Amino acid sequence: xxxxxxxxxxxxxxxxxLALVFLTVPIVIVIPMSFSSAKSLTFPPPGFSLRWYETxxxxxxxxxxxxxxxxxAVISSIVALVLGALAAYGLRRGSFKGRDWAEGNxxxxxxxxxxIAAIALYLGLAKIGLLGSFVGLVVAHTILNVPLVMMVxxxxxxxxxxxxxxxxxxxxxSWSYTVRKVMLPNLAPSVFAAWVFAFIGSFDEVIxxxxxxxxxxxxxxxxxxxxxxxxxxxxxxVATLLIVLTVLALAAVVMILGRAGKLKPTLV
Amino acid sequence: xxxxxxxxxxxxxxxxxxxxxxxxxxxxxxxVTILGPSGSGKTTLLSLIAGLNKPTAGKIFIGGxxxxxxxxxxxxxxxxxxxxALFPHMTVxxxxxxxxxxxKITGEAARTQSLEALKLVRLEGLHDRRPSQLSGGQQQxxxxxxxxxxxxxxxxxxxxxxxxxxxxxxxLQVELKQLQRTLGVTTxxxxxxxxxxxxxxxxxxxxxxxxxxxxxxxxxAYLKPANRFVAEFLGIANFIGIxxxxxxxxxxxxxxxxPAGMNGGTPAKVVEAIYLxxxxxxxxxxxxxxxxxxxxxPFVGRAFTAGEKVSVSWDATDLWPxx
Numbered sequence: 388x389x390x391x392x393x394x395x396x397x398x399x400x401x402x403x404x405l406a407l408v409f410l411t412v413p414i415v416i417v418i419p420m421s422f423s424s425a426k427s428l429t430f431p432p433p434g435f436s437l438r439w440y441e442t443x444x445x446x447x448x449x450x451x452x453x454x455x456x457x458x459x460a461v462i463s464s465i466v467a468l469v470l471g472a473l474a475a476y477g478l479r480r481g482s483f484k485g486r487d488w489a490e491g492n493x494x495x496x497x498x499x500x501x502x503i504a505a506i507a508l509y510l511g512l513a514k515i516g517l518l519g520s521f522v523g524l525v526v527a528h529t530i531l532n533v534p535l536v537m538m539v540x541x542x543x544x545x546x547x548x549x550x551x552x553x554x555x556x557x558x559x560x561s562w563s564y565t566v567r568k569v570m571l572p573n574l575a576p577s578v579f580a581a582w583v584f585a586f587i588g589s590f591d592e593v594i595x596x597x598x599x600x601x602x603x604x605x606x607x608x609x610x611x612x613x614x615x616x617x618x619x620x621x622x623x624x625v626a627t628l629l630i631v632l633t634v635l636a637l638a639a640v641v642m643i644l645g646r647a648g649k650l651k652p653t654l655v
Numbered sequence: 656x657x658x659x660x661x662x663x664x665x666x667x668x669x670x671x672x673x674x675x676x677x678x679x680x681x682x683x684x685x686x687v688t689i690l691g692p693s694g695s696g697k698t699t700l701l702s703l704i705a706g707l708n709k710p711t712a713g714k715i716f717i718g719g720x721x722x723x724x725x726x727x728x729x730x731x732x733x734x735x736x737x738x739x740a741l742f743p744h745m746t747v748x749x750x751x752x753x754x755x756x757x758x759k760i761t762g763e764a765a766r767t768q769s770l771e772a773l774k775l776v777r778l779e780g781l782h783d784r785r786p787s788q789l790s791g792g793q794q795q796x797x798x799x800x801x802x803x804x805x806x807x808x809x810x811x812x813x814x815x816x817x818x819x820x821x822x823x824x825x826x827l828q829v830e831l832k833q834l835q836r837t838l839g840v841t842t843x844x845x846x847x848x849x850x851x852x853x854x855x856x857x858x859x860x861x862x863x864x865x866x867x868x869x870x871x872x873x874x875x876a877y878l879k880p881a882n883r884f885v886a887e888f889l890g891i892a893n894f895i896g897i898x899x900x901x902x903x904x905x906x907x908x909x910x911x912x913x914p915a916g917m918n919g920g921t922p923a924k925v926v927e928a929i930y931l932x933x934x935x936x937x938x939x940x941x942x943x944x945x946x947x948x949x950x951x952x953p954f955v956g957r958a959f960t961a962g963e964k965v966s967v968s969w970d971a972t973d974l975w976p977x978x
Contacts, residue, residue: 548738548740550736550738550740551740551741551742551743553705553707553727553734553736553740554734554736554740554798554801555742555753556706556707556726556727556728557705557706557707557727557728557730557732557733557734557811558733558734558753558754558757558801558802558805559728559731559754559757559758559805560728560753560757561728564757568753569742572744573742573743573744
């Protein structure tokens with residue numbers, strides 16, 4: 388990358404900048420549109436107003452979707468955090484037969500196309516009678532977000548000197564005491580990052596949710612449905628809120644991991 | 656305070672034996688070193704005794720109690736690693752108080768006991784620092800204090816001085832020996848450094864490919880090695896053909912040099928003379944095509960120089976037959 392002739396470097400830079408523009412322009416356009424005074428989606432906006440935010444917060448169905456999204460994201464991210472962290476611990480510290488197979492199994496939701504995961508979850512949840520239920524929704528989001536937690540926690544655990552744990556055991560500390568008093572205080576930044584990724588992962592999820600949520604509407608699912616029915620500027624207000632949430636959460640992760648000196652290229 | 660006993664301990668990984676039918680007795684208060692090259696299985700052996708790993712065969716006793724299946728938590732051992740393995744988020748004092756907290760000793764009693772342990776390792780006035788603010792030597796003292804503060808039955812040290820520079824290492828060797836004697840704690844140290852093994856231990860166990868080569872006092876292992884491997888691993892070895900096709904060992908310090916033609920002896924040429932402070936080490940080429948020899952002679956006044964002709968001899972009692 389660093390090498391090469393000035394021409395290839397210039398070309399690389401151009402392509403990079405164009406890709407960045409391509410990715411950020413929709414975001415940059417959506418935000419001013421949400422503050423537009425126009426009745427329909429127009430750009431540039433003819434004037435400034437908060438009417439779409441008023442519509443959004445005044446609409447009980449949007450509020451309900453937000454509540455559903457928040458509750459599902461909170462529960463599923465915490466469950467995914469606990470399960471994913473334990474799985475990462477077992478995979479990084481254990482040496483048992485079929486470890487690679489187990490890791491592949493846990494990581495699968497991240498690797499297989501989401502639509503395949505959606506169909507699998509649809510059939511699986513239908514079989515156990517949880518299709519269209521709130522519990523089913525939480526279970527699905529948990530399964531989808533475990534790989535994210537495992538990736539972040541796996542790196543953190545691998546980089547934590549195992550001998551520190553072993554010394555704690557030799558000094559008489561039980562496994563759970565060691566996890567609470569030795570591991571967690573040192574891995575806290577990564578735990579926080581993993582939780583944020585799982586939370587955002589759940590809050591943003593639309594494909595699987597559309598398949599299995601039944602009457603429950605999450606924010607992205609409602610956005611998708613609204614777009615099909617009518618193009619309403621309310622959606623730009625929702626989008627702006629989602630962008631702000633994501634950017635703030637990621638900024639918090641970068642800040643905390645950066646302070647702990649744990650910011651690795653693999654995480655960003 | 657306890658003794659350690661290993662009976663036929665083996666640890667296999669597939670077809671590789673990291674420990675192969677090892678027997679060992681460490682008596683109460685003794686300082687024993689497990690010495691071997693990397694990959695000899697010495698660290699595996701220590702992890703088996705610490706309870707971090709389970710043997711595939713054999714039994715381990717600490718203080719007469721069979722601990723073969725007991726987890727590390729129930730063995731009451733002090734463990735020190737080369738990497739210090741201090742808890743990074745705790746202060747020096749919190750690190751040392753950790754094993755006491757686990758044992759429900761808290762408050763003023765824990766504090767007093769921990770400060771005493773820190774005094775014992777000569778690390779005072781730094782107890783509010785974090786490990787990252789300490790030098791390597793200081794960190795290792797904290798690790799030692801943490802390992803002895805709760806009066807463990809045995810002390811296990813895994814290359815504890817390996818990460819330190821030479822001068823500090825020698826300093827800490829003396830202190831470690833003193834600490835061990837003061838506490839009278841049964842100690843097992845693992846190292847690949849033969850000098851460390853020779854200077855610290857009551858007895859040395861030499862290990863290679865997971866198998867015991869010899870268990871003996873340092874002087875005995877050095878001068879009367881059980882085999883060629885021990886002879887070569889513990890220091891420079893001169894092998895000399897003796898009658899009956901057998902081989903004998905003479906250590907460089909036992910080789911005598913005199914000016915050519917004096918005292919009989921074998922004529923030889925000095926290939927290299929290396930001045931080491933108290934000693935001069937000579938690399939010698941013997942007349943008649945015998946294997947080259949090394950002699951280490953105290954430096955008094957004048958040394959032989961490279962190319963000089965000398966006469967080499969040794970006492971028959973300094974010749975030790977090896978297989």
